[in-house]
Amino acid sequence: MNGPDLFSEARESMVFDQIMRRGIDNERVLEAFRYVPRHLFVPDESRDQAYMDHPIPIGAGQTISQPYIVALMTKCLDLTGTEKVLEIGTGSGYQTAILGQLAREVYSVELIVKLSQRANIALSTIGNKNIHLEIGDGSAGLKKYQPYDRIIITAAVPSVSQETKDQVVIGGKIVAPVGDRWRQALEVWTKQRIGFDVKKILPVVFVPMRGKYGWQD
Numbered sequence: 001m002n003g004p005d006l007f008s009e010a011r012e013s014m015v016f017d018q019i020m021r022r023g024i025d026n027e028r029v030l031e032a033f034r035y036v037p038r039h040l041f042v043p044d045e046s047r048d049q050a051y052m053d054h055p056i057p058i059g060a061g062q063t064i065s066q067p068y069i070v071a072l073m074t075k076c077l078d079l080t081g082t083e084k085v086l087e088i089g090t091g092s093g094y095q096t097a098i099l100g101q102l103a104r105e106v107y108s109v110e111l112i113v114k115l116s117q118r119a120n121i122a123l124s125t126i127g128n129k130n131i132h133l134e135i136g137d138g139s140a141g142l143k144k145y146q147p148y149d150r151i152i153i154t155a156a157v158p159s160v161s162q163e164t165k166d167q168v169v170i171g172g173k174i175v176a177p178v179g180d181r182w183r184q185a186l187e188v189w190t191k192q193r194i195g196f197d198v199k200k201i202l203p204v205v206f207v208p209m210r211g212k213y214g215w216q217d
């Protein structure tokens with residue numbers, strides 16, 4: 001279902017103005033952003049804002065991330081198409097859809113039932129057969145299907161939980177916004193034989209992770 005739609009031009013401009021112009025040039029990543037109809041992943045009343053350069057509320061106090069941030073996190077994951085990926089925080093399902101285009105298998109866990117159900121509807125319209133949605137607390141990862149080649153955390157975390165770190169393979173990566181409740185750094189953790197190599201990429205602001213290893217208030 002990659003035909004022209006009402007939003008094709010807006011989507012093309014988003015890719016050029018917000019993603020390419022800010023330095024992301026990986027052709028596979030850009031192609032995924034040209035393909036996935038972002039307007040299907042925002043609430044009906046926000047459709048006209050779907051391709052704008054900012055996050056948008058999706059209900060239950062959560063947001064769909066700004067397109068550039070989704071693109072940057074995706075780029076940091078370094079996907080070639082063979083990977084098994086875990087996403088913690090399905091939210092709208094938009095990042096999930098992008099991952100589905102670029103990885104072999106995607107598992108995505110979401111705490112809020114309603115959001116997962118809506119994401120499922122949006123995802124089914126683009127028919128990603130390699131995407132598996134789970135409902136539950138993902139702050140300790142998703143043990144059932146581990147290990148993963150990549151893990152992406154799309155809610156702010158005070159730190160990456162040990163359980164989550166244990167679920168990634170050696171040579172694998174975890175991309176996560178790590179910091180306090182209000183400000184975080186986007187970090188890329190690459191698992192070594194012993195420990196992780198950690199790179200800070202950019203200051204960011206994400207909604208807080210809830211659950212066992214998140215914030216309780």
Ligand code: SAH
Nearest residue numbers: 064065089091092095111138154209210211
């Ligand atoms: N990638 C998503 C981001 C959504 S915001 C998008 O662009 O749409 C982060 C999401 O993480 C929210 O939907 C929130 O409900 C979810 N979340 C928060 N704590 C969680 C937890 N412990 N387990 C699973 N999901 C969680």
